[in-house]
Amino acid sequence: MSVHINNKSCNLCGICIDICPGNLLLQKEDEVLIRAPEECWDCAACVKECPTQAIELYLPSEIGGRGATLRAKKEGTERIWTCKNPAGEINEYRIKIK
Numbered sequence: 001m002s003v004h005i006n007n008k009s010c011n012l013c014g015i016c017i018d019i020c021p022g023n024l025l026l027q028k029e030d031e032v033l034i035r036a037p038e039e040c041w042d043c044a045a046c047v048k049e050c051p052t053q054a055i056e057l058y059l060p061s062e063i064g065g066r067g068a069t070l071r072a073k074k075e076g077t078e079r080i081w082t083c084k085n086p087a088g089e090i091n092e093y094r095i096k097i098k
């Protein structure tokens with residue numbers, strides 16, 4: 001698995017940089033980069049906390065098929081996880097935030 005950062009959607013707030021437990025994200029001028037993708041733990045902390053949904057986690061082919069992605073957003077007392085499969089089908093899962 002791996003993360004992808006859509007810098008067109010990123011507002012450069014720095015939350016992902018601060019939250020990454022592996023200290024793998026950095027801001028370079030007007031974009032956020034992952035300095036060593038092979039070291040990413042796929043913990044999804046950056047995906048979960050990104051306020052603009054600019055970060056996606058690519059899922060392994062066993063879970064969603066090659067190219068499936070997972071995004072998250074906070075809405076009130078829920079976190080909405082959005083899974084998009086390679087065919088473009090989208091499934092949303094709402095989970096209460098404790």
